[in-house]
Amino acid sequence: MSVTKDFLTQVHQLYQQLQKHDAQQTDRLLRYRSIEPESAHLLGMLIRAQQAQKILEIGTSAGYSTLWLVEAAQSTAGRVTTIELDLERSLQARAYARQLQLDAYINLLTEDALIFLQQCSEQYDFILLDAERDAYTQYWPYLMQILKTKGGLLVVDNVLSHASDVEEFMHLVQENMQFTSVTLPVGAGLLLVTAH
Template sequence: MSMDANFKNYMQQLYVAFTAHDAAQDHRLARYRNIEPDSALFLAIQIRLKQAKQILEIGTSTGYSTLWLADAAKATQGHVDTIEIDDSRIIQAKQHAQHLQLINYIHFYQGDALIFLQNLKQSYDLILLDAERDAYVQYWQYLSQIMHKQGGVLIVDNVLSHANDVADFIKMVEQDNRFVSTTLNIGAGLFMVTFRD
């Protein structure tokens, strides 16, 4: 069995386990709320198409999307920086990354995403935003600064499934004349942003 088949099988098993966990939780914050497989695959393809090397994920959770990003980063000789506030979820994500031999392609950070963004000094080829949606408006001024000027892209998850939660954020981005954006009907909805020029 090829490594690619191993990866796909492992990720399928993970997704089943994570969604079963979420279905058993009454409280939203207790759920892992991982990205849908179609969205994860789309992100992985984007990384390969762009040959993205500097990748940022805001909202690791238990690492489902992180693993997809890292597998693609392995192909481009890049790396993933990922930030998560819940240390117990980072521990899970690291275990899965070690199992798939992807740990060397990921830098895990524990803490508040806003503080993390405020202190970043580098730019990224691709950014995945999949965190607490009520903070996105605050994040924008920093996200817009760390997107690589030459083809950098921001992709935001859950924009169709939670349209009301992200409406103010999307409006803010759409009114920023430096950027062009579109909403894709993939998974729970992906909002894709890049520089106009």
């Protein structure tokens, strides 16, 4: 099942709307900071190529990237669990998913990602990390445990646009010989991490 024209039209309109909102905000934390469309498109392709079924997103925001993950998950008979700390943003994401009739494929949690990761006993085929970057080093020990060892893929956004913010995290990933990683110059920069 390929991406439909209707889906592309609706997510494009949503992206424009979220970008317009962000342009009016001076405080970074009030912005939605959605993933770039080309990155979102690539995420969908990776899920399809990998045939990922158990998908985790850390950092829902208003749900733009979530829609792309879920749209791809439909074709793999997969399901997306997405975590957002801000209740208002969770509700927005839920509303957008309902609008596109994708809410049946989402488990949307409003909680602290670190607590979720500490308590998580499941393994995921595909993980998107796009949250507050200063927490990534804390997340890493738990991400290693929940990323499926055979064919699991962790994707981290903003590794080129905010290279200094993720420098310590990148170092932790690269020095761990259990994992291999590559940085793609797509959007704000995507780091792809997989177990050997």
